Amino acid sequence: MARLLNAARTPTHCAPAADRGVRALAPSLLLALLALPELLAVPAAPAVAQMNDLDATIDVRAIASDGERSYLDGGLGLLRFDENHQGLRIGELRLGYLGQFADIVHVTVEAVSYADGDRLPLDPTEAFVEIRPFPYLGWRSNVKIGAFYAPISLENRLQGWRSAYSLTPSAINTWIGEELRTIGAEYDLDWLGRQRGHDWEFGVGAAAFGWNESAGTLIAERGWALDDRQTTLFGYAADLGVGPTHRPRPFYWDIDRRAGYYVDGNAKYLDDLELRALHYDNRANPDVYEPALNDYAWHTWFNSAGARWTPAPDWTVISQWLQGDTCVAGLLFCWQYGSEFLLGSWQYGPDLLSARYDDFQTHADHPAFIAGVEQIGHAWTVAYERELAHSLSVLLEAMQVDSTMPARLELGERPGAVERMVQLAVRWDINIYH
Amino acid sequence: MRNNAQRRAGTHVNLRLRRASQSVNWCSVLCAALALLIATVARTADLSISVLDAHGRGVAGLVLVAMPDNAAARKRIGRVAVMDQINMQFVPDILVIQTGSSVDFPNSDQIQHQVYSFSAAKRFQLSLYAGHKYPPVVFDRPGLVTVGCNIHDSMLGYIYVTDSPYFGRSDAHGQLTLHNLPSGSYTVTAWHPRLEEGSANELHLRTTVVESEPGTVLFQLRRTVPISMPPHESKKWLDY
Ligand SMILES: [Cu+2]
Numbered sequence: 001m002a003r004l005l006n007a008a009r010t011p012t013h014c015a016p017a018a019d020r021g022v023r024a025l026a027p028s029l030l031l032a033l034l035a036l037p038e039l040l041a042v043p044a045a046p047a048v049a050q051m052n053d054l055d056a057t058i059d060v061r062a063i064a065s066d067g068e069r070s071y072l073d074g075g076l077g078l079l080r081f082d083e084n085h086q087g088l089r090i091g092e093l094r095l096g097y098l099g100q101f102a103d104i105v106h107v108t109v110e111a112v113s114y115a116d117g118d119r120l121p122l123d124p125t126e127a128f129v130e131i132r133p134f135p136y137l138g139w140r141s142n143v144k145i146g147a148f149y150a151p152i153s154l155e156n157r158l159q160g161w162r163s164a165y166s167l168t169p170s171a172i173n174t175w176i177g178e179e180l181r182t183i184g185a186e187y188d189l190d191w192l193g194r195q196r197g198h199d200w201e202f203g204v205g206a207a208a209f210g211w212n213e214s215a216g217t218l219i220a221e222r223g224w225a226l227d228d229r230q231t232t233l234f235g236y237a238a239d240l241g242v243g244p245t246h247r248p249r250p251f252y253w254d255i256d257r258r259a260g261y262y263v264d265g266n267a268k269y270l271d272d273l274e275l276r277a278l279h280y281d282n283r284a285n286p287d288v289y290e291p292a293l294n295d296y297a298w299h300t301w302f303n304s305a306g307a308r309w310t311p312a313p314d315w316t317v318i319s320q321w322l323q324g325d326t327c328v329a330g331l332l333f334c335w336q337y338g339s340e341f342l343l344g345s346w347q348y349g350p351d352l353l354s355a356r357y358d359d360f361q362t363h364a365d366h367p368a369f370i371a372g373v374e375q376i377g378h379a380w381t382v383a384y385e386r387e388l389a390h391s392l393s394v395l396l397e398a399m400q401v402d403s404t405m406p407a408r409l410e411l412g413e414r415p416g417a418v419e420r421m422v423q424l425a426v427r428w429d430i431n432i433y434h
Numbered sequence: 435m436r437n438n439a440q441r442r443a444g445t446h447v448n449l450r451l452r453r454a455s456q457s458v459n460w461c462s463v464l465c466a467a468l469a470l471l472i473a474t475v476a477r478t479a480d481l482s483i484s485v486l487d488a489h490g491r492g493v494a495g496l497v498l499v500a501m502p503d504n505a506a507a508r509k510r511i512g513r514v515a516v517m518d519q520i521n522m523q524f525v526p527d528i529l530v531i532q533t534g535s536s537v538d539f540p541n542s543d544q545i546q547h548q549v550y551s552f553s554a555a556k557r558f559q560l561s562l563y564a565g566h567k568y569p570p571v572v573f574d575r576p577g578l579v580t581v582g583c584n585i586h587d588s589m590l591g592y593i594y595v596t597d598s599p600y601f602g603r604s605d606a607h608g609q610l611t612l613h614n615l616p617s618g619s620y621t622v623t624a625w626h627p628r629l630e631e632g633s634a635n636e637l638h639l640r641t642t643v644v645e646s647e648p649g650t651v652l653f654q655l656r657r658t659v660p661i662s663m664p665p666h667e668s669k670k671w672l673d674y
Contacts, residue, residue, distance in 0.1 A: 195553070
């Protein structure tokens with residue numbers, strides 16, 4: 001308001017003293033009013049907009065599980081917490097930073113601790129810079145540089161790439177969190193149709209990345225799993241008990257100096273429907289052996305598609321599909337892997353009720369007794385979340401995973417397993433700096 | 435600036451002359467305005483607009499505008515409307531204002547927003563901000579202005595800018611009463627971004643306002659389901 005008054009006052013000061021008065025003020029005021037749109041069209045203060053936001057999440061859980069020895073503990077159980085890891089546990093301690101500079105430059109750093117003896121006590125999962133100019137006539141470019149997630153998951157919508165519907169994400173998104181990170185650059189072009197009065201919006205993107213030649217290792221040595229433990233940028237993927245690489249090793253490593261790529265497309269219809277498709281190929285040279293890791297580069301490629309449908313404001317339906325291949329040692333050993341899930345979620349005031357069915361399979365293209373796993377399975381997950389306060393919520397999740405893996409015979413276990421787990425989580429979000 | 439310079443150069447004689455002529459002008463303008471005002475007050479009527487769906491239920495939230503054919507009846511009333519930002523949504527998500535009015539865009543969220551529009555009727559952008567940082571934005575051309583946030587693409591607001599001073603939105607019963615419309619012919623428009631009836635989500639009806647006779651206009655829609663509003667987007671959700 002003060003700025004408006006100043007704008008109106010300025011011309012009056014220019015007028016000679018004799019002319020000062022009501023009548024002289026009128027044309028001046030008119031002038032000022034005429035000039036007002038121009039003054040207001042651009043921000044009056046060309047301030048360098050900047051924001052720094054630091055926040056944290058404390059996620060503590062009570063676990064009851066009858067799971068087989070977890071793959072995180074050298075077994076072939078598909079859950080994060082097995083029979084020997086019940087009781088009170090740290091779900092995660094996360095720290096997130098969001099910085100916005102010079103209006104179009106955004107910096108995101110997400111770090112997490114799972115308190116389970118990983119290499120670093122607190123390790124980033126994502127760290128990237130995003131350049132996002134204002135749209136030009138409905139078109140907008142967006143560039144991301146750093147380490148971030150490819151646009152595949154439609155359920156991981158919370159800060160820190162956590163599922164917005166359950167504690168444990170689907171098999172597909174569990175694997176994305178474990179083995180896929182874009183360490184490189186991504187370019188996106190969006191057409192913001194709704195700003196132009198249309199009902200549809202479209203986007204295309206492409207990325208080039210390195211340090212992801214180990215993607216596929218877990219698929220070949222364990223198959224699919226269901227857990228919410230994301231592999232950190234400098235951490236270990238898993239302490240695998242079988243296969244040629246059963247010692248812990250840093251996960252994101254460049255083995256063959258060859259960049260991988262993905263291309264993706266998306267479409268949105270109003271607020272009702274979002275469709276995504278992506279083709280991924282890490283273009284790894286499966287002949288290259290890395291002595292430091294005691295492993296080959298894994299050539300991994302897949303296609304993925306997904307839909308998120310909001311039939312009514314309180315209802316969300318999500319489905320994703322992923323199908324691909326991973327090969328190692330000069331294409332001598334190849335696995336085909338595929339998974340799909342269907343999730344339904346209902347919001348009723350502070351209550352969120354979700355249910356999901358996962359289906360997954362891993363097939364060795366070579367005789368399975370030579371190396372790695374064959375796997376077939378499905379899972380049911382039911383989750384209930386209640387928001388107690390603005391930043392405090394409780395989450396109860398029950399899941400059952402049925403899987404058959406002949407490789408379990410090597411561990412003296414039966415190939416077929418039914419694993420059940422109930423988790424009760426208390427999540428507390430803290431804004432440290434704003 | 436030129437006016438000021440001329441004024442500075444002007445003599446006292448000139449000034450005195452101008453003052454004299456101005457006082458004459460003022461009187462005549464004032465008298466004419468007063469006469470017009472009296473005439474207008476005397477020759478007005480209320481207009482009730484209803485919007486019903488195929489089941490006869492009222493349809494809420496539509497922008498309703500009564501545009502007088504007589505341009506002289508479109509008097510300008512400069513106002514400041516408010517479009518807030520709460521929980522990553524524009525509140526209200528639809529505004530109807532008169533040409534020349536302005537809109538204030540405060541941000542009530544903790545997080546920053548970056549508001550823009552590239553609609554033909556008004557192009558503007560407000561750099562990242564929280565709280566109440568910018569003066570209201572003036573909308574000086576009629577038309578539909580779509581407002582977005584460059585950080586959160588799901589945020590969408592609509593500002594319907596009209597030359598008519600007679601407008602509003604239908605209430606929960608699908609009703610809107612416009613008061614003191616000067617008598618004459620009108621085009622009544624109903625608009626909503628998700629109306630999906632008629633061209634450009636807009637319906638038109640013609641009516642005549644007769645002095646001291648309350649008029650009614652009925653928009654009978656074909657739809658049987660309510661106009662669905664955007665789902666509640668959680669403040670925590672990101673665009674991964
Ligand atoms: Cu925003």
